[in-house]
Amino acid sequence: MLSLKKYLTEGLLQFTILLSLIGVRVDVDTYLTSQLPPLREIILGPSSAYTQTQFHNLRNTLDGYGIHPKSIDLDNYFTARRLLSQVRALDRFQVPTTEVNAWLVHRDPEGSVSGSQPNSGLALESSSGLQDVTGPDNGVRESETEQGFSEDLEDLGAVAPPVSGDLTKEDIDLGAGREVFDYSHRQKEQDVDKELRDGGEQEDTWAGEGAEALARDLLVDGETGESFTAQFPADVASITEAVPSESESPALQNSLLSPLLTGTESPFDLEQQWQDLMSIMEMQAMEVNTSASEILYNAPSGDPLGTNYSLAPNTPINQNVSLHQASLGGCGQDFSLFSPEVESLPVAGSSTLLPLVPSNSTSLNSTFGSTNLAGLFFPPQLNGTANDTAGPELPDPLGGLLDEAMLDEISLMDLAIEEGFNPVQASQLEEEFDSDSGLSLDSSHSPSSLSSSEGSSSSSSSSSSSSSSASSSASSSFSEEGAVGYSSDSETLDLEESEGAVGYQPEYSKFCRMSYQDPSQLSCLPYLEHVGHNHTYNMAPSALDSADLPPPSTLKKGSKEKQADFLDKQMSRDEHRARAMKIPFTNDKIINLPVEEFNQLLSKYQLSEAQLSLIRDIRRRGKNKMAAQNCRKRKLDTILNLERDVEDLQRDKARLLREKVEFLRSLRQMKQKVQSLYQEVFGRLRDENGRPYSPSQYALQYAGDGSVLLIPRTMADQQARRQERKPKDRRK
DNA sequence: GAGCGATGTCATGGT
């Protein structure tokens, strides 16, 4: 590395952007203050970020020092400002750990590094000669982030997969077809199968087309992990590897979501997701090395977005389309630029590299800085100019994840359909300001349930009242359950009632009616213990005869007698039996008295064997009745709790799904930014002759100390292979 | 009259 650094000291004003992605839960301030003091100085430095050495006068400085402000090239100056703005724009991607650092490095005039020296590299040191190009504006981050995501959410549901024609900005932003996210669209879609198939094809093709780049990108990301964001890996990691060559597929997004989790809540198993991703990438890397190059290379013809930088000489470019799309995609560029395979392809004049020549700013901006990124997310076939000559689609190792993601979406949609959950409405609510998607879902879902719950509550109250009209003891059943009441359940039920969270009117009414009588209350009106049931089985015939058959003459008496008859009908079987047997105390006492008191009570009276038997039966049945009521109540509570748990889980699932989409989109956008900045930097690198470096021969690479090196492609490839091998060996 | 929910009761097993 030291030798490489020597080469670096040569001359040319260099500009390197270090973009840190994927920082999960890494505080920016901490990162700046403790981990990388040089970066902090650079980032937080004054307006020196705009100080730039001229690109074309590279030999008049030593190690980047002593650059006079007057020597600033205006072109570079504005370029730096633009890059700075882009860097700041990164804040909106809700990845607080992300930092973009552009360092200016001067190359020693004596150096003679060129493409003819494959074993040598140009080290872009981050040491003292670096110029501050970034000016983090943390104060604006939060709001911008929020706003950005609100917009993203809107985009999420608004983007339709362009089967043909020009792509829109939303297409670029989302990357994935709308059918994946737009639930309402799916609900209304008549030909669901066809659409799903189309969407699957799109994404499959897309994933396959960029499989190689994805594999590299993800693999490197997974390997470097957090270190990639703030502290560069100890061992040099090729920036070519680190920079994604294209956006990831939805399936990939699933796997990449977790690293972007920056909020306080991290519902996903980050470790597991990364492991899955790594395993996938391993398989993918095996395939893409051989086929991705061709596919990526052919993509421009099929993809109007035009990976212009990597265009093969024989690949026609629709300039109009490219320019048009350039105006659409602000941050896009050819991701294939980062693909070693692509870059190694014959470029129209390796020494010219028109797109990267700063003087050709129009070309640069139109072809790289603003290249439409739709091609990153949609297969060429979907862009209307599919290249039939493109090789067969890469096998999609991410198909499994893709399918899983789609299934998740679909299942969510199904849930929404089944339960009246309106994803669109929830999404709208979510877009406003409620970050708690669960609440948003609730708001979309609960009104009906709440109202029904309230109605249930009122109806249950009325039901209870009506019951109490027939049985006054029932009115107190909620508050008091008697000696053996199931108090814990009662509390649970009260809680549910107060919350009104569960709109299960039938069950609720059922429950309310199930609330059993309070024996203590019954003791006051023992004859009103039961309403209408007259279970006469297992009844002793004698008791039935004596107790249950009032004389017919009693039916034709006065109002008192009628009332007595009514009360008589309200008596339970055991009440009748007790009265028939002339039991000298109430059934309530028989049932609820403790054993000792009960025995004492029995001992006070001279009772016949039949009476004692009846009393014991009454006590047994009474207790069992309450036990049965408790049992039923408990069973019902269990069911209600399970249903509530299911609802909660469904809400959580929907919320997690939305978060996943958001994080994936954020990750995708960050990668796009990285690609763009990478190309910006790389395109402005010049050798001692003022010629741009060929991307097929050189690549930017992160160093362990935070610096960025310009090393030959061969070295980068070797290191990349080593990087790929490590996890495999580890896994073995 | 059948179906169904609510309730009571019994038998049984556990505490």
Place this chain on the structure above:
DNA sequence: AAACCATGACATCGC
């Protein structure tokens, strides 16, 4: 062992 509780199964009632 007695008392109590929990619960499945069944019966009965009322709608």
